[in-house]
Amino acid sequence: MIKTIETDVLVVGAGPAGSSAAKHAARGGAEVFLMDKKSEIGTPKRCAEGVSKKGLKKLGIKPSSRWIAAEMDKIRLVSPSSIDVWLNQDNVDLPETGYNLERKVFDKHMAMDAARAGSQIMIKTLARGLIIKEDHVLVKAIHMEEQVNIKTKIVIGADGPESRVGRWAGLKTGIKAKNMESGVQFEMVGVELEDAQATEFYFGRVAPGGYAWVFPKGEDMANVGLGVINTMTTRDAYEHLLDFVKNCETTKNAVPVEFNAGGIPVGGPLEKLTTNNVMVIGDAAGQVNPFTGGGIITGMQAGLIAGEVAANAVKDGNWSQDVLKEYERRWQEENGAEFRKYLKAKEYLLSLSDEELDSLARAFQGNDFERISPTALLKKLVKVSPKAMLKLGRIF
């Protein structure tokens, strides 16, 4: 006899997005189960672990020394010919910088917060399929090697970049190759950082379609990685990473202690994020900043909204798509315009040759960003690349 669990809300995936959804659905009074196929939530990580302070604050999450590895207050941008531009975190509002997390601990703590709010957690539980019935969803899963069914009013799919939940529910989840970055990374020791409080980004041929990064986690430790679009290079991401590490002054003597790889959906959110009884959030919904590839904060924001909408739906006894699409509306309201702006900025950056990137870096080198106005910034960009500027349109 297969065991059946009944609940109001089932969240599939206990990454940052899923734990946030479970926490807010439970806070809203719903009965919630959060499941993850992993035996240890957060492990292994697939992330450079950068988040903005502003993002955490907006989510109401108090920073804790237990899951913050390092605090960043500067950004170093490096062009293909190693011309670097230094930005000060106080003056330039760049996402995905502020804290470098210890995600293995952070993710677990976010799940603990969900449990404290009242959610149940099922670890080592793999969702294998779902059937949408008249007034509920039946999710088939394997929990600790045993088959289990979960009968739930609402399913929140937070199952990351290789998501299945959306597809099982009939949503269009296919992502074009040009919109999926391959991310690879070493966590390294022996890194010779110019400044242990500076997040470093490297542009141009080192990472076709993306960029390379060095995100410090201590005086001589860092996440060193890159993202590439496979249609823009004949080599695989790992080969690019080996080359980058060998040729970069900061990392050439460093030693890897961990390897991480994963897909990063950078084409913007799916067209539809809800259907009857089902919502998708986080990487599963393509809610990754298309410019930076960062999805922790945006996924958690989606989780917060989806959790609240789910709890209200349960209270009102209606979890049809008409009700759940309130989540889509609120997410678009908070992030839609910003994401469109970042998509354009990415298009612009990818249209620049290595020479143009070098000119851009030269034009900005030594600038006092506290005093540069958007008009002055625009003038400099037009001077460097008038053609590419047309693509930018009115993003500034």
Ligand SMILES: Cc1cc2nc3c(=O)[nH]c(=O)nc-3n(C[C@H](O)[C@H](O)[C@H](O)COP(=O)(O)OP(=O)(O)OC[C@H]3O[C@@H](n4cnc5c(N)ncnc54)[C@H](O)[C@@H]3O)c2cc1C
């Ligand atoms: C190399 C790399 C570097 C990155 N660097 C950054 C960065 O610096 N900053 C940033 O903000 N973002 C970064 N990202 C993106 C970030 O990691 C993701 O956006 C973020 O983890 C998304 O959170 P999520 O909860 O949506 O999904 P995930 O964190 O992927 O969590 C999904 C969870 O679902 C579980 N799961 C999947 N399928 C099932 C199933 N069938 N049943 C049960 N459980 C299931 C998985 O085990 C997993 O725990 C990076 C990504 C990569 C690959």
